[in-house]
Amino acid sequence: MKKLLMVLMVLTACSGAEDSNSTTTNNMTNTSTNNVSTNNTNNVATNNVADAIAAGDVVINEVVASGAPDWVELVNTTNVELDLSTLYLTDDATDLTKGSVPAGTLLPANGFVVIDIADETVGFKIGGDEALFLVAADGTTILDQADWADGESPDGKSYGRIPDATGAFKTLDTPTPAQSNQDNVGVCGNDLVEGTEVCDGADLNMRTCQGEGFAGGELTCAANCAAVVTTACEVPSSDVVINELTSAGDDNIELYNKGTAAADLEGWYIGDSGFDPNDIAGTEGQRYVFPAGVTMAPSAYLVLTKDVEHTFGLGGSDALTLYTADGTVVDTVQWNGTAGVSYCRMPDGGDFQECAMATFGQAN
Numbered sequence: 001m002k003k004l005l006m007v008l009m010v011l012t013a014c015s016g017a018e019d020s021n022s023t024t025t026n027n028m029t030n031t032s033t034n035n036v037s038t039n040n041t042n043n044v045a046t047n048n049v050a051d052a053i054a055a056g057d058v059v060i061n062e063v064v065a066s067g068a069p070d071w072v073e074l075v076n077t078t079n080v081e082l083d084l085s086t087l088y089l090t091d092d093a094t095d096l097t098k099g100s101v102p103a104g105t106l107l108p109a110n111g112f113v114v115i116d117i118a119d120e121t122v123g124f125k126i127g128g129d130e131a132l133f134l135v136a137a138d139g140t141t142i143l144d145q146a147d148w149a150d151g152e153s154p155d156g157k158s159y160g161r162i163p164d165a166t167g168a169f170k171t172l173d174t175p176t177p178a179q180s181n182q183d184n185v186g187v188c189g190n191d192l193v194e195g196t197e198v199c200d201g202a203d204l205n206m207r208t209c210q211g212e213g214f215a216g217g218e219l220t221c222a223a224n225c226a227a228v229v230t231t232a233c234e235v236p237s238s239d240v241v242i243n244e245l246t247s248a249g250d251d252n253i254e255l256y257n258k259g260t261a262a263a264d265l266e267g268w269y270i271g272d273s274g275f276d277p278n279d280i281a282g283t284e285g286q287r288y289v290f291p292a293g294v295t296m297a298p299s300a301y302l303v304l305t306k307d308v309e310h311t312f313g314l315g316g317s318d319a320l321t322l323y324t325a326d327g328t329v330v331d332t333v334q335w336n337g338t339a340g341v342s343y344c345r346m347p348d349g350g351d352f353q354e355c356a357m358a359t360f361g362q363a364n
Contacts, residue, residue: 053082053136053143058107060134060146062160064175065126065153070117072132072146073177075165076107083107087143088135089115089122096135096142099123112178128153188225197225198276209233213277213321213329227273230321230332238330239263240296242270242322244344244360245333247314251306252360255322257296258349265290267325270304272312273334277327286312303360314339 062073072089076082084105090098099122107113117126126132129150134143146159146169153159158175161167162183173184173195186194191201199205199221207228209217214233222229239259246252253270257263271277271287280287288310296302304310314320319334333352335343342355344364355364 053084053087055136055141055143058082058084058087058134058143059161059165060132060144061112061164062158062172062176062181063126063132063146063148063153064158064177065128065130065148066155066157067175070126071114071177072117073112073114073160074107074134075112076110077165079109081106081109084113086137088133088137088139089117090133090135091124091126091130093131093133096133097139114177186225188223193225198222199228200225204228207278211278213323213327230329231334233329233332235329235331238322240265240268240322241331241345241349242320242333243301243348244342244355244358244364245314245320245335245339246342246358246360247316247318247335247339248341250308251310251312251314252358253304253310253314253320254344254360255296255302255304256345256348257298257300257302260298262298263296265294265296265302266292268323269325270310270320270322272314273319274312275321277323288312301361316340 057076057078059075059077060072061075064071074084084101084107085103087101088097088099089101090096092098101115102121105113105115115122117124117132119125129148131145131147133145135141136143148159148169152171154171158172159169160172160176160181161169162172162181164180172181173186174182176182184195186192186197186200188197188200191203193200193203193205199207201221204219204221207219209215209219209230209232212219212228212230212233214230215236217230217233219233220229239261240255240257240263242253243256244252244254267290269287269289271283274283275286276283288304294302306313316339317336318339319332321329322331324330333343335352338354342358343352344355344359345351346353346355346364348364
């Protein structure tokens with residue numbers, strides 16, 4: 001009887017141990033061999049495998065090809081952590097398994113990871129005129145790629161997407177490894193023009209009043225570093241002036257000829273604050289060029305209407321500048337919340353002031 005009892009106890013203990021080991025083994029098997037679709041919710045969140053990564057899940061987001069070392073930044077567009085260990089990296093479209101993502105590389109959900117591109121990490125190096133491919137675990141499917149020409153990822157800069165993950169690649173002034181890419185923004189206020197800044201404090205980026213088309217004077221920089229300020233520049237005398245404008249309705253602009261002779265405006269142009277005379281091609285939509293045959297008799301008015309003549313809108317705080325055909329500034333006006341009804345010269349051709357009534361095409 002005692003022997004029978006001992007046998008039963010041993011069988012019971014062995015049965016319990018076998019159940020426990022079976023559970024652990026199944027979980028590990030699910031984690032290491034099953035696809036995401038067969039794992040439970042907890043396994044999906046924490047145990048994704050590289051074989052399950054599809055195109056669009058991981059994107060090449062930024063590349064430094066002239067660094068020490070060079071590197072690539074990958075971004076995870078999914079809400080789960082991804083193990084990239086079985087993916088490939090290559091710079092050769094005919095050899096998609098040339099290099100491997102380092103073992104143990106985990107990419108956080110909606111996060112970034114930076115991988116050094118060197119012989120000792122991925123098995124190859126990259127250069128200034130190059131392409132980089134991210135390849136799936138099958139060794140044949142290209143998940144994403146970046147292709148840059150010489151000079152697009154120069155020393156101290158990078159080649160990245162704006163915005164992250166979905167945007168087109170462009171040269172970025174400031175590399176941002178493992179961070180969101182920045183679209184060439186500078187640090188305004190440090191007296192150094194950086195990124196897309198037009199100017200910065202005392203650094204006017206070699207611009208002068210004369211270079212802006214004025215006769216002379218002192219050029220300054222706007223507080224936001226996005227534009228130069230020409231209010232202290234000297235404007236040559238002109239009989240044709242900007243006489244009235246409004247930021248409401250049709251954004252009318254009125255010119256007035258205060259002279260005693262007719263004025264031929266062919267080739268003259270007028271631009272708002274978004275127009276840059278140093279980048280005419282890039283800001284063409286912010287100016288209106290007078291066609292042949294446009295003249296103004298003495299004491300005449302000429303009214304320009306949005307979407308009829310000019311195509312740019314006038315903001316509550318904005319500026320207008322009138323140029324001759326050779327780019328000489330002949331009149332300029334800036335306003336700040338004073339053109340809701342009318343900002344006009346009183347009397348015609350005189351000083352600007354906020355006006356209570358719009359009088360386009362007639363005396364102010």
